[in-house]
Amino acid sequence: MDRLLVTGGAGFIGSNFVHHALAHTEANVTVLDKLTYAASEASLEGLPSDRVSLVVGDVADDTLVDRLVAEHDAVVHFAAESHNDNSLDDPSPFIRTNLLGTFALLEAVRKSGVRFHHVSTDEVYGDLDLDDPKRFTEDTPYNPSSPYSASKAGSDHLVRAWVRSFGVQATISNCSNNYGPWQHVEKFIPRQITNVARGDRPKVYGDGMNVRDWIHTEDHSSAVLAILQRGTIGETYLVGADGERSNLEVVRAILRHFGRNEDDIEFVRDRAGHDRRYAIESGKLRSELGWQPRYEDFDAGLAATIEWYLAHEDWWAGVKAATEATYAAKGQ
DSSP, rough: OOOEEEEESSHHHHHHHHHHHHOOOOEEEEEOOOOOOOOOOOGGSSSOTEEEEEEEEOTHHHHHHHHHHHHEEEEEEEEOOOOOOHHOOOOOHIIIIIIIHHEEEHHHHHHTTTTTEEEEEEGGGOOOOOOOOOBBOTTOOOOOSSHHHOOOOOHHEEEEEEEEHHHHOOOEEEEEEEEEOOTTTHHHHHHHHHHHHHHHHOOOEESOEEEOOOOHHHHHHHHHHHHHHHHHHEEEEEEEEEEEEEEEHHHHHHHHTOOOOOOOOOOEOOTOOOOOBOOOOOHHHHEEEOOOOOOOHHHHHHHHHHHHHTTHHHHHHHHHHHHHHHHHOOOO
16 A cells, blocks of 8 residues: 555544654555645645645545545545534535545545545444443444434445445444544634633533543554554444543643643533443454554643644634634533
């Protein structure tokens, strides 16, 4: 796989994967990205120009996708509309990118015989009760709760159908919540970091007891590369780092890092259909492919992420006010 096409490679998780792939393989990478508000060319700055190129375009543009896929050995599909709140306001971009975009890519790889890896989310499984001892596994039934998670569930089903019906050489990964560099300030962890960094109170939905299974994006990147290189065609792998934390625990950890009172929190109106708990069982990935997370200590990963945002205020400052104004209009 000397030539990789990475969709959404200027976004948060995709750009981190591009950095990881360049550091751990000899591959040349083409990034296909629409450069929506959640993507940033800055996330690719400093990478060698002889190994990375950016094509600005839409994954749902089948003519463009057909041409690019035919020029590569493998496709890693990160491109997605992914913010739950936005999917509640307007589901249409989620249907176009997550469903029609995945369809266009699947047809292209079917024509060209190119290896395909589809990056998905644990949100397709719905949620778990806070006191439920179970975790999501590869066999957990799908039960999406929002337009976002429903569109991702649909895209997963498309991939499996194309594998079975057409013999497409594809794998799927469903990952837990990511954190790390280059994540837009509308998302939970960077929103709270940047609030506290500016002397404001962090904002927490509802009672703050919603639990997410956090993983540093560097660990997600290494997992995707392991699946791309060694994963069994047609298989699904769940990616998690045993990072279950409630929203309150995460916010209090951020406040501690800044030397602030851990109870200096503003509770705001809950999100509609807010899933209660996600938890990933990643034993298959670890046992079959030998993968292990680097950031097993969540507090260490969080501290590194806080320091990154403090060092890159010039990147996020320009969109912070507009993001908070959007939340304020919703009472959040």
